[in-house]
Amino acid sequence: AQSVAQPEDQVNVAEGNPLTVKCTYSVSGNPYLFWYVQYPNRGLQFLLKYITGDNLVKGSYGFEAEFNKSQTSFHLKKPSALVSDSALYFCAVRDRDDKIIFGKGTRLHILP
Amino acid sequence: GAGVSQSPRYKVTKRGQDVALRCDPISGHVSLYWYRQALGQGPEFLTYFNYEAQQDKSGLPNDRFSAERPEGSISTLTIQRTEQRDSAMYRCASSLVPGLAAQQTQYFGPGTRLLVL
Numbered sequence: 001a002q003s004v005a006q007p008e009d010q011v012n013v014a015e016g017n018p019l020t021v022k023c024t025y026s027v028s029g030n031p032y033l034f035w036y037v038q039y040p041n042r043g044l045q046f047l048l049k050y051i052t053g054d055n056l057v058k059g060s061y062g063f064e065a066e067f068n069k070s071q072t073s074f075h076l077k078k079p080s081a082l083v084s085d086s087a088l089y090f091c092a093v094r095d096r097d098d099k100i101i102f103g104k105g106t107r108l109h110i111l112p
Numbered sequence: 113g114a115g116v117s118q119s120p121r122y123k124v125t126k127r128g129q130d131v132a133l134r135c136d137p138i139s140g141h142v143s144l145y146w147y148r149q150a151l152g153q154g155p156e157f158l159t160y161f162n163y164e165a166q167q168d169k170s171g172l173p174n175d176r177f178s179a180e181r182p183e184g185s186i187s188t189l190t191i192q193r194t195e196q197r198d199s200a201m202y203r204c205a206s207s208l209v210p211g212l213a214a215q216q217t218q219y220f221g222p223g224t225r226l227l228v229l
Binding site for chain 2: 036042045100101
């Protein structure tokens with residue numbers, strides 16, 4: 001069965017510093033991996049996805065994520081954090097035509 | 113419309129009442145998904161449609177939950193005889209292409225927050 005784990009409930013980063021939000025996954029076949037962001041009182045917004053190809057995926061708002069097959073990870077990164085990046089981030093995985101499974105989310109706080 | 117819309121945004125109801133939650137997907141999107149999100153958790157799949165056909169309803173918790181999409185556009189999620197444990201955020205998403213939908217990006221609506229007293 002497929003699963004996804006976000007080991008950190010909360011991540012605090014100073015503005016201007018690099019940020020990483022961790023995600024690991026488990027699927028039986030090739031994974032399709034997604035990151036979504038949820039701002040207060042708004043729906044989930046798509047950030048980026050990995051389907052195949054280059055392991056480094058670039059997405060919206062300067063975010064990127066690195067697919068690491070050996071470590072079964074898909075960590076979300078940004079070189080320089082902004083206060084406006086503060087939100088709830090969800091990693092998700094899908095195994096071929098199975099349902100998409102979301103992690104429980106990581107709350108990112110960017111400190112001014 | 114420009115994005116997925118859901119109504120109502122908030123619904124407070126008494127235990128035992130029926131509720132109907134509406135989702136209006138992005139125009140032209142073929143697939144429509146329903147999720148439930150409990151506080152502090154990620155969205156949990158309930159059911160999805162390609163056009164008007166319900167493809168998978170394995171995530172519906174019990175037979176009090178049902179969904180329809182009769183004309184392949186707007187969808188309604190109905191919860192009969194609501195219980196307090198049904199309180200959650202109910203989210204709808206749509207994607208453009210059916211079939212091998214694993215690669216498709218899902219676009220989410222703002223959700224309906226349901227509170228059952």
